[in-house]
Amino acid sequence: MSRKMKNQVLKGLTIERIASEGKCVSHHEGKVVFVSQVAPGDVVDVRVTKGRSSYLEGEVIQIHQYSPDRSDPFCSHFGVCGGCKWQHISYPLQLNYKRQQVIDQFQRIAKVPIPEVKPILGASESTYYRNKLDFTFSSNRWLTSEEIASGEEFERNALGFHVPKRFDKIVDISHCYLQGGISNEVRNKLRDYALTKGFSFYDLIQQQGLLRNLIIRSTLSGQTMVIVQFGEENPEAIRDVMAFLQGEFPEITSLLYIINQKKNETFHDLEVHTFAGKPYIEEEMEGLVFRVGPKSFYQTNPAQAHRLYQVARDFAGLTGEEVVYDLYTGTGTIANYVAKHAKQVIGIEYVEEAIIDAKINAEVNGLENTLFYAGDMKDLLNEDFISRHAAPDVVITDPPRAGMHEDVVRMLLKLAAPKIVYVSCNPATQARDVALLSSAYEVAAVQPVDMFPQTYHVENVVLLTKKDSA
Numbered sequence: 001m002s003r004k005m006k007n008q009v010l011k012g013l014t015i016e017r018i019a020s021e022g023k024c025v026s027h028h029e030g031k032v033v034f035v036s037q038v039a040p041g042d043v044v045d046v047r048v049t050k051g052r053s054s055y056l057e058g059e060v061i062q063i064h065q066y067s068p069d070r071s072d073p074f075c076s077h078f079g080v081c082g083g084c085k086w087q088h089i090s091y092p093l094q095l096n097y098k099r100q101q102v103i104d105q106f107q108r109i110a111k112v113p114i115p116e117v118k119p120i121l122g123a124s125e126s127t128y129y130r131n132k133l134d135f136t137f138s139s140n141r142w143l144t145s146e147e148i149a150s151g152e153e154f155e156r157n158a159l160g161f162h163v164p165k166r167f168d169k170i171v172d173i174s175h176c177y178l179q180g181g182i183s184n185e186v187r188n189k190l191r192d193y194a195l196t197k198g199f200s201f202y203d204l205i206q207q208q209g210l211l212r213n214l215i216i217r218s219t220l221s222g223q224t225m226v227i228v229q230f231g232e233e234n235p236e237a238i239r240d241v242m243a244f245l246q247g248e249f250p251e252i253t254s255l256l257y258i259i260n261q262k263k264n265e266t267f268h269d270l271e272v273h274t275f276a277g278k279p280y281i282e283e284e285m286e287g288l289v290f291r292v293g294p295k296s297f298y299q300t301n302p303a304q305a306h307r308l309y310q311v312a313r314d315f316a317g318l319t320g321e322e323v324v325y326d327l328y329t330g331t332g333t334i335a336n337y338v339a340k341h342a343k344q345v346i347g348i349e350y351v352e353e354a355i356i357d358a359k360i361n362a363e364v365n366g367l368e369n370t371l372f373y374a375g376d377m378k379d380l381l382n383e384d385f386i387s388r389h390a391a392p393d394v395v396i397t398d399p400p401r402a403g404m405h406e407d408v409v410r411m412l413l414k415l416a417a418p419k420i421v422y423v424s425c426n427p428a429t430q431a432r433d434v435a436l437l438s439s440a441y442e443v444a445a446v447q448p449v450d451m452f453p454q455t456y457h458v459e460n461v462v463l464l465t466k467k468d469s470a
Helices: 091-110 147-150 185-197 235-248 302-316 333-341 352-363 383-388 405-414 428-435
Strands: 011-016 024-027 031-035 043-051 056-066 132-137 156-164 168-170 211-218 225-228 254-259 273-276 283-285 288-292 323-329 344-349 371-376 394-397 419-424 441-449 459-468
Touching: 011 031, 011 273, 031 043, 031 235, 043 333, 056 156, 091 441, 132 168, 132 185, 156 288, 156 323, 156 428, 185 235, 211 254, 225 235, 235 254, 235 273, 254 371, 273 288, 283 302, 302 333, 302 394, 302 419, 302 459, 323 333, 323 383, 333 352, 333 371, 333 394, 333 428, 344 352, 394 405, 405 428, 419 428
Parallel strands: 031 056, 225 254, 323 344, 323 394, 344 371, 394 419
Antiparallel strands: 011 043, 024 031, 043 056, 132 156, 132 211, 156 168, 211 225, 254 273, 283 288, 419 459, 441 459
C-alpha cells in the first residue's frame, strides 16, 4: 500500500519538528512523513519519493506558508552540492535542535539518568569556519534541470563538490562559504587556468585525466597549504600547474602535489612532493604549536576545537598530579593540550602516521610527559599494557563516529579510572557506550558544542564519574 503512494502529492502538510539527520517531520493519515529542506512551521505540498509501512519520505514541490524560523539561504549552490543543508533554518533554531538531539539520544538509547544538559556552545562564526576543504576535478559537471531544458551547450569540466549519492557528478563551485582566506580565489583561478591551457579534468568513470583533486588547508594565523592531486605522471604539465599557483599566490605557505593513479583519492600511502614552502603548516592554541601535515588530522573548525578541548580539560579537573590516558588520540592534539596540567599523558591511536605527528608536536612544544603508541585500541589496551604503565586517574576518549569497540569499553570497566571524559561527534553511539559503562559510571555533566554550523552534526562532551559502589 505505502509503496503505491510513491509520486503521490500530499497537500497542505504542516512541518512539525526537526528529526534525525536534519530531516523534518510531518504526518499524513497517521504516518510519519520525513521531508528535507523545510523548517518547522512551513506549510507545504510534498511529493512522496519513498513509501514504507511505517513512514513516508518526500520532497517539497510547493511552499504555501513560510516558517518564521526560516532564513534565506546565502549560497547559490544550496540544495545541490549537499553541504550546509541548514542554511534555510535560523542559527538559534539550529542550536536548539542540536542540544535537543543530545537529550533525545540519551533518553532513547542510553536510558540512564543525566543532569540538565548545558546550553550548547554555539560558534561565533557560522560561515567561513572550516580549515580544510577537498575539491574534485571532473569532466562531467552536474547540469541543473534548467540548463538541460535550455538545450544549450555548457562547459562540462568542473571543480567542486560531489552531488549527494552521485560519485560521478560534480557541482562546479563558484563561491563556498565554508572556508575563508584565499580558498575561493585559488580554486577559481586554478580552474580557469586549467581550462585556458586545455589540461584534462579527471574522468571519474574512466578514471583518467591530469587534474584530479585540490585540497586547501588553512590556519587561524593565516598560513595556507595547497595540495594538488594529479591523475597522470606528466612532469611538464605538473610543473606548469604548480608554478602557476606559486606565482599567482606567493602567500601559500606549503605548496604540495601528489601523483595518484589509484582508483580512489586517498593518498595516505602515496608520496607527497613539496613544490614550494614547508611540508606543513602550523596552528597555535594557548601558546602551543601544532604542526599540520598533508596527512594529518586536525579538527576542521579550529576556533570551536579550542572551546571543545577547554571543556574536556575542565571536565577532567586536572591538578598536575594525574595520569591521563587519551584514547583515539589522533595527532595528539588533546593529549598535548592537557599535558601541562597533568603528571603524564599516554596517547593511543590506530594510525601510525598520526602518532608520528603527535610525537613531533610534543617535541616542538617541549613536552616531556607524553607517551604515544600506535595500534588497534582493542588489541593494544590490554592487561600487559596496563601492567607496564601507571593506572589512569582520568581517561579521555574521542572515538570516530562508530564509537568505541566493546572490548575497549570492557577494558575501561577494568581500568576503573575515577573519571572518563567522553568526546563524541555522534551522540547516538556515545549514548550506546555510556549505557555499557553505566554499571560502574554515572553521568556527571553533558556539554554539547557546535562544530559545524549550517549542518545537523553536533559534538558532545560527557563527564562520567565512578560510582561509589562500583
